[in-house]
Amino acid sequence: MKKTRLSFLAVFMVMAVFVAALSGCNMELHNRNDQYVSDVKKLVNESVNFTRKLRQQDESFDCKDSEKLRGYLLAADDLINTLEKIQKLRPSDEFDEYDNQLKEDSRSALTLISQIKAMVVYAGENGDDSMYKRERDGYFADYYEHYDNMKNISSEIQTYWRNA
Secondary structure (H helix, E strand, C coil), rough: HHHHHHHHHHHHHHHHHHHHHHHHHHHHHHHHHHHHHHHHHHHHHHHHHHHHHHHHHHEEECCCCHHHHHHHHHHHHHHHHHHHHHCCCCHHHHHHHHHHHHHHHHHHHHHHHHHHHHHHHHHHCCCCHHHHHHHHHHHHHHHHHHHHHHHHHHHHHHHHHCCC
16 A cells, blocks of 8 residues: 555656646746747837838938938938847747748848938938939838838737737
8 A cells, every 4th residue: 555655656746747847848938939029029119110210311311411311321220220130039930930921021121221221321422312312212112011011910929929
């Protein structure tokens, strides 16, 4: 009888350790996913704020005014840095589908903002913003398509995680 109790107790303790180990793994994964969702939300919100700031700089852009040129370039750099941070996010497998689309859109947005920045630099160096004025609407239209997709994906990620 004592041996049976000891055997039962030993099996119970092994199972308890096993369950505790599984719980630790699940908790680690949960925390990683929670951090990913939080980072996506934060970075996409930053991109919204920096996009707004860039658009304000765009509205008052004058390639012959060094302060306005500097302000524009700083706003573009802030947005570029944020889009690069989105590229560096590392989700768990659970978010792969969302993350792939988010990264594809942020990569395209990054390319477009970099091209806009290059046109602004060119305009500032040459005192001629004709190319910028001619091309900017098309670049911004394409950018806003990817920007809107990023905002939608961020919302989908947050909704998915809340409901998980």
